[in-house]
Amino acid sequence: MLKNLVFATFIFFIHNVVHAQQLDYSKYYSQLTVKSPKAIVYDAESGDIIYQKKANEKSSIASLTKLMTAMVLIDSNLDLDKKVTITKSDFDKIKGTSSRLWLGSELSRKELLSIALIASDNRAASAISNSYPGGKKAFVQAMNVKAKQLGMDDTSFADPTGLDKNNISTAIDLVKMTQAAQQYPLIRELSTSSYYEAHIKNKKIKLNYNNTNLLVRQGLWDIDISKTGYIREAGKCLIMQTKVMDKPIIMVFLKSYGKYTRTADAKRVRKWLESVHVQANLASN
16 A cells, blocks of 8 residues: 555656656657557647557548547537437448347437447447437538538548448547547546446336446546447547546557457556656656
């Protein structure tokens, strides 16, 4: 206990000393291993790119899409408590993925959003878009308008779930999306909830959902916003804003294929950042 307290105090001291300096992280790149083919580490406080790897290359983004889906829904000012019915049009005809949301299930928009962000349920995201004025087509159009407003010039959306491989973006653009989503308290709350219990009264069933981000489920990180994604064309993806030494850091990992690569990359980045700050301070003395 005492050992942990002393280490935490030392890290806090190091952070305060180094924070006043402009750190050249590139000097320490040789100490960092990022296995995801495309990645970016971004200081959300200073606006500096700490590390990048093919961050301007376009890639399918799978269910990272759902952060944009959430923003468009909230921006619409539609009644989040209004019940929406799951229909056949919400079934996945692209990849054939399953869902525990049965045909005819009635849930509120907020319940659907919770399931879409926490468990990355595609049927929930589809139902949200179909409840939008003008339907799914108008919803996707609104997603693309929002992307342009955010300066996501290398991003385009073809559907609200992320199942369509033509949902394309770059790691740099996804930093912009993460920063924007961070401004929505409901998205922050839901995307970082480890667990959700849905009661579908008209079907008389209770459904339990766990967060798709292992780091959120473990509860050991201070995470402000999170979303995972996977389709074959996109690989395993992860975006999140977390605190490292009390600094807001955005991490984006794309095209990962190992089961734990994206979360392992996040752990390596955090450990590397802490180590760099210690080394930089010692070098300045």
